[in-house]
Amino acid sequence: MTASRLKAVEILRRSEQGLCRPFFIRDEKNDVYVVKGLDGVGKAALTSELICAELGKRLGLPVPSYGLMQIPQPLIDFSAVDGAKDLEGGPAFASRLIENATTLIYPQISHVANTLQQRVLVFDKWVKNGDRRLTELGGNVNLLWSSDEGLSLIDHNVSFSMDTQDDEILENHVFSDQGRCFDDMMTRAEHIAALDTALAGWDSIISLLPEAWIYRDPWDDDSEISPTLDERLELLQRFNHDDFWRLT
Structure with a gap:
């Protein structure tokens, strides 16, 4: 199993929004x-993006399709786009642009199914x-809404923040407001089954990660970037404990 491979042909512009300010890039298929580059956001962030995209897909969440994008060095060197060198360092994480989508606003929450x-x-x-x-x-919601595609989840580079408290x-x-629903044991059981099924694909998911994202030194298996893949897996396994299901 491999992630989609994409090749950049044009760096269009850089976003003015968000802390990491991703780039809009056209690929060979137009x-x-x-796109978030390795030198721009770092290895741990791109690893989080890919893992969340795959887990989200397995949970049936509307995460845009993605690929690993190769950006030729001459394209970076001769780009007039500010900060293009943030795209250096290795394969980048590229999420398909949702056309005509806008950031979800508070009054639109009711449009999203419970x-x-x-x-x-x-x-x-x-x-x-x-x-x-x-x-x-x-607020900073990292959700898009479009009349054609409905809800889309984006920007998971800050996920796996191990020191962040659940509260x-x-x-x-x-x-x-949906947190109280998980007091219902049937509702909880449905979500437990979904998480269990998604996590069953863990080995397939991590096989998609470029080694350039995982290790500080590609020749040293002990140089794994923090949080390590084992630490991430341990975090995800906590859904088996009752404490996890306190969502209020």
């Missing part, structure tokens, strides 16, 4: 992707993603 809201809330706690906050006053993940989460 498709546009939102079952999907619940699954997103569980997912974010599971992978320790604290970057999904939204209230009537605004911080849930505080002001865009779908925090």
Whole structure:
């Protein structure tokens, strides 16, 4: 099993939004992707992006399709786009651009099915993603909404924040009102089964990761970037404990 391989042909522009300010890049098939480079966000962040994309897909979440993008060095060297050198270092993470999508706003929450809201809330706690906050006053939600595709989940580079407390993940989460639903044992059982099925593909998921993202030194298996893959797996396995299902 391999991740889709993409080759960049044009660096279009850089986003003005977000801390990492990803790039919009056109590939050989004339498709546009939102791209984060290795030198820009780091190995741990790209690993988190790929793992979350794969876990999300296995959970039935609307995560945009992605690929590993090769960006030719001359394309970077001669680009007029500010900060293009952040795309150096190895394969980049490229997420398909959702056309005509806008950031989800508070009044649109009611357009999202309750079952999907619940699954997103569980997912974010599971992978320790604290970057999904939204209230009537605004926030950083990392969700897109389009009339054609509905909801899309994006930007998981801060996931697997091991020191982040679960309360911080849930505080002001865009779908925090769904937390009380998990007191129902049938609802909880449905989500436990889904997480168990998704995590059963762990070995296949991590086989998709480029070695350049995993190790500080590709010749030294003891130089694994933190959090390590074993640490990530241990974190994900905690859904088997009752404490995990306190989502309020």
